[in-house]
Amino acid sequence: MRKRLGIISLFVILFIAFIAIWNYSYQLGLEEAYIPIEASSNVHAIPSESGVFKRSQHALDYEGMPVDGKHQRSLTTYYNNRAYHGAPPSIPHSVDEHQNMGGQSCLKCHENGGFTEKFQAYAPVTPHPELVNCKQCHVEQNTQTLFKTGDYASVVAPETGVNNALLGSPPMIPHQIQLRENCLSCHAGPSAPKEIRVSHPERVNCRQCHVPNNKEMTAVETFKRAGNEE
Template sequence: MKQRYIIIGFWALLSAASAIIVNTSLVEERSGENFDVIAQPDSNTLPAEEEVFKLADKALELKQLLESGQNVNKELTAYYSRRAYPGAPPVIPHPAGEERSPGGKDCLQCHRHGDYAPAYGAFAPITPHPELISCKQCHVPVTTTGNFVANTWSSTAAPGSGQQALPGSPPVITHGLQMRSNCLACHASSATPAKIRVTHPERVNCRQCHAIKNNEKNVPEIWTR
């Protein structure tokens, strides 16, 4: 039985995509004769969309690694247990190298490209922001398990993974992207828990298919379109 489909939807998608690449950079006006025009630091120095492509040159390597089966099948629960709440900087779950080092090379030697660390028998997670080199500013080791006084803190539920609008449609992005806009770093490393690992790291333009979805209110705009 023969069916004919006329599908022009994808043409529309393509034309829409090309039409929306419009850059609306606002230039703050600095009037007044007495004042020099000083290069104001860009208030949005945080990840813009180009971050997505940061690891693009490594995509094929990552794919090979994933396919080689050489990975530690870490559970998502372990992943979240290192964060006080979804979006918090994770703690350092291993001896943190030279204590006097603020991080930098000491951390990046494993965490830049997610290399295998024989000392821990595991692949290192890739940092989504290797340009920030004072690592221990946000990531601290765990040297004891007790508390100073009991604390009833409980983390909010982690955003569910694999949310799709329709069966088979690309899952949406359910977490904030501040400091985590480099998708491949977390979703394509060998240390990535199976549940959130991407099957196709070679397709590096992630947000072509995966849309952002959250119900957060008063979220400041971080995109520099």
């Protein structure tokens, strides 16, 4: 009798353990997918240009990705969500309480993008997954009505399609590079605004051909050593 009870309780324990483990792995599977950031890469790049390699492991995936015509972003919606050119965009969707400062709760959608059923849109890939306090800079849209339009001059975004020196030559980068080192995050994949989606994500080393258009640069005078001007 005791032996039988022992065997039965052993099976009951095994059964409960099975349910607990199965439930745990099922709950894990329900989390929105995310791929951890690679700790380091073996690319030896010029430090100021290393950002262009940040998503290079996805370059070939982007090349083969089909275009989902119905859910494309355009530059108009892109600019509408920013107070001025280069400003951090506001968060256009609801955010749960537990997604407080950001971090992994935002990165599970924004690290690699992908289609989000509940917002019926592709999550834009963040160019800066390492700045984990997302809400330090990105705020939710709480109201559309409280503020009146002011007459502050807004920063005009540079034009696209006019930055080539010659027909067919690589366009210059018309925007600043700071916070925009990670080119593929904005220029590739289904969340990239359609006007600036790059036709050649597989070329990876973007700045080999595209140079920043630094319009503020002033001519450097010829150097003359003091007391040497005869």
